[in-house]
Amino acid sequence: MLQQTKTKVCILALTGPGVQLARKVHSKIPGSRLLVPEKYGVDDDETFAKGQFTQAFTAAFKGFNCLVCIMATGIVVRKAGPLMQDKTIDPAVVVMDEQANHVISLLSGHVGRANAITNQLAVALDSDPVITTATDTEHVQAIDTLAQRFNGWYPDFKYNTKLFNTRLVEKKPLLLYIDPDFRGIVTDLKGFEVVNELDQQRVEIPLVIISDKSTVPKRPNSLQIIPQINVLGVGSRKDVSYAMMQAAFVAFCERQQLAWRSICQVVSIEKKAHENAIHYLADSLGVPAEFYSVEQLQATAGHYEQSAFVAKTVGVGNVANAASEFASGSQTVNERFSSNQITMAISKRQLKKDD
Structure with missing residues (x-):
């Protein structure tokens, strides 16, 4: 069973074999919903009539935090493309083939948790995870993923995410200070040099601070992630x-x-x-x-x-x-x-x- 999450997940399929896999995926994601053609629907499945898939997909895209689509990637791209707005708004979209050979993180990998769900599904189904996000392929801890682990907020989200993740991908130095109240929460800190004290040394190297304090010293090149807890x-x-x-x-x-x-x-x-x-x-x-x-x-x-x-x-x-x-x-x-x-x-x- 996948890690319990508040994410609302909708599992979509189009064919008989796809629906069979969808039911298996459904059993591994607590609280998820199935959306399948009427002829395959049972019990409390959500269903759509013949010729109504586009409308059903649109409603799911707008109504759920994550879509797991068991169908061709091209279908999903064509249906999701006109609906996409912004990485901070769009749901996570994960695509699987009907044999569960591959699980693909297609949309909203970090913010929407598509990457995390892809990895969890791949483990649960013995599938190959396909993740193309640069920070993941470079095996460093993305700034937005790190913030998410602390339920953290930081200003100018899109600008700072790009700025700091680019630095991580390019393997440039990046300091990280974690307030003692929050140490030990995250162990994967690849790409960061962890410091135990906040000082004004090496101010030329950007610094990420994880703290809920208002008294964090101000310094150039710093970003405070505030856990909202x-x-x-x-x-x-x-x-x-x-x-x-x-x-x-x-x-x-x-x-x-x-x-x-x-x-x-x-x-x-x-x-x-x-x-x-x-x-x-x-x-x-x-x-x-x-x-x-x-x-x-x-x-x-x-x-x-x-x-x-x-x-x-x-x-x-x-x-x-x-x-x-x-x-x-x-x-x-x-x-x-x-x-x-x-x-x-x-x-x-x-x-x-x-x-």
Whole structure:
């Protein structure tokens, strides 16, 4: 079975042998969907009528994160070509022949994970993976793939991806500093010279920094990849203003030396779901806001200092810490923070380490 992923995968086939292979692939990708001709459809397969393949392919291209196409590469190229927009938007497209001799990463190799899915399928089916991405053929760790492993964000994505990947492919020197909080997550760092300290030496060599801190020293030729793994728990009195919420958040980030881009979710208790300022903060950060019941937060609230007044008011004695831990699965990392009658706490989602 392939590695579990949130990627929505659609497996398409056109012929009888192709559909047989599609069912085998389907069994190896949890949560995937089959899209096959009506005459081969069974149970809850998605199907398309004769003459409707183009429409079905178009809908799948727009509705799924990855397409595994068991058919000739030329068919896929002709169907996908008019639909393609940008590497940051297009789904991953993987092509297989009906005998599973080859698995081809055709589109969105890094950003869409087509390369990773190609390799996983090749192992699962004893097939030959076909990957033509330059960083893969040169056996170096691509900057966008590295960032993806940390759920990382960096500015000017397309420009910096091309700039740093070109340097990697050309085997030019490239330094890499990983914040101690994130060391050991990725072991494949080929193409980089790893440094353990941030200093101003060798500033002529570009430096990649992986850190969620706002205090990373500025230097020429550097790129900070910010892991977006911090869950922000928020508690507040009734009807706090947008300005109060924004000021509290700025003060919190300054105290924690936290890059605001590292926030991936804002969470609180259900009784605060009507608080516009919490939604405003989440919208400003471009992340989802989620709210949990008293029953859900009771277990995690016990890990922190309790307020009798808060417990009487909302049913849990510590909202920010309890909600943050409940959402991330990890205890919060900051001391108690309160400003403008708003409390905040942060915890980190755990990143999967390389085997």
